[in-house]
Amino acid sequence: MKKLLPTSTAGSLPKPSWLAEPELLWSPWKLQGEELVKGKKEALRLSLLDQQSAGIDVVSDGEQTRQHFVTTFIENLNGVDFNNRKTIQIRKRYDASVPVVVDEITRPNSVFVDDAKYLRGLTKQTIKWALPGPMTMVDTLYDNYYKNPETLAWEFAKVLNQEAKALEAAGVDIIQFDEPAFNVFFDEVNEWGIAALERATEGLSCQTAVHICYGYGIKANTDWKKTLGSEWRHYEKTFPLLQKSSIDLISLECHNSRVPIDLLELIRGKKVMVGAIDVASKQVETPKEVADTLRSALQFVDAENLYPCTNCGMAPLPKHIASAKLKALSDGAEIARSEL
Numbered sequence: 001m002k003k004l005l006p007t008s009t010a011g012s013l014p015k016p017s018w019l020a021e022p023e024l025l026w027s028p029w030k031l032q033g034e035e036l037v038k039g040k041k042e043a044l045r046l047s048l049l050d051q052q053s054a055g056i057d058v059v060s061d062g063e064q065t066r067q068h069f070v071t072t073f074i075e076n077l078n079g080v081d082f083n084n085r086k087t088i089q090i091r092k093r094y095d096a097s098v099p100v101v102v103d104e105i106t107r108p109n110s111v112f113v114d115d116a117k118y119l120r121g122l123t124k125q126t127i128k129w130a131l132p133g134p135m136t137m138v139d140t141l142y143d144n145y146y147k148n149p150e151t152l153a154w155e156f157a158k159v160l161n162q163e164a165k166a167l168e169a170a171g172v173d174i175i176q177f178d179e180p181a182f183n184v185f186f187d188e189v190n191e192w193g194i195a196a197l198e199r200a201t202e203g204l205s206c207q208t209a210v211h212i213c214y215g216y217g218i219k220a221n222t223d224w225k226k227t228l229g230s231e232w233r234h235y236e237k238t239f240p241l242l243q244k245s246s247i248d249l250i251s252l253e254c255h256n257s258r259v260p261i262d263l264l265e266l267i268r269g270k271k272v273m274v275g276a277i278d279v280a281s282k283q284v285e286t287p288k289e290v291a292d293t294l295r296s297a298l299q300f301v302d303a304e305n306l307y308p309c310t311n312c313g314m315a316p317l318p319k320h321i322a323s324a325k326l327k328a329l330s331d332g333a334e335i336a337r338s339e340l
Helices: 033-054 071-075 113-122 134-138 149-169 186-200 219-225 235-243 261-267 287-297 319-338
Strands: 078-090 094-106 128-132 174-178 207-212 249-252 271-275 306-309
Touching: 033 113, 033 319, 071 078, 071 094, 071 128, 094 149, 113 149, 128 134, 128 149, 134 149, 134 186, 149 174, 149 186, 174 249, 186 235, 207 235, 207 271, 235 249, 235 261, 261 271, 261 287, 271 287, 287 306, 287 319, 306 319
Parallel strands: 128 174, 174 207, 207 249, 249 271, 271 306
Antiparallel strands: 078 094
């Protein structure tokens, strides 16, 4: 019998301090050459053990082999110049030095397949793998070649689809596309964002997911949240579109947010990864708090479709806090599960 309320993480987990500077995005590696290759694999193995120890059901690589959830994928594509960067505003929130598209986008080789095969060999559990979504990729670099966001998104969707198919063949059960940009560029989501996302998932037989949140727990994002008022209704724009899409799972930020829980009614029938862990706070949730969030969501999501999850990635958090939050997620889900 299928387990109800299987727990998972939305994305990244903290890296070991011997591998990269802790609590930073784009954290530089501390190892080089063959030591770095071995170190990444060991970090992936340890991340899996942390998830298993906490009781997480749907496991991931914790993004241990990547510096950043978007740029590590882009680094492995042709047509992008990382040496001559430009400063742009990302997600209409903060400035960042980003690579530049200078030629046709192509994917010469697989990017994460070896890592996925390694993870698959370590566990028989359900594996979820995250890739950046086309729109969020467009918003994380400077385009000096196509000079059209939609055109670039379709090019990214094509190479993402190649990578996704290779990950599926490597044994990945759920492929997730991270699209925080969906909470910012609403007209574009409607005009081409959903279509580009579906192009990225074309031909897959594994489950597909899209993760839409309010961002990592970094100052630029937490400051932005303070401007959003008493109700965060951004999902109201995208959920009706996603409900009609071919995407299987929808991941959202919930706990400690001001997202009205009844917006989940807009995706009734879809599988939903409900964010029950606040990644912008070092305060560890109690299992009861997690269970309360899940009970609220169960008013609008059938139990067989609810996946307790984190709000977003936890790379910027101290490792011991992230581990405690994973345990709280697992224990809280067990409380909610026992009541069904």
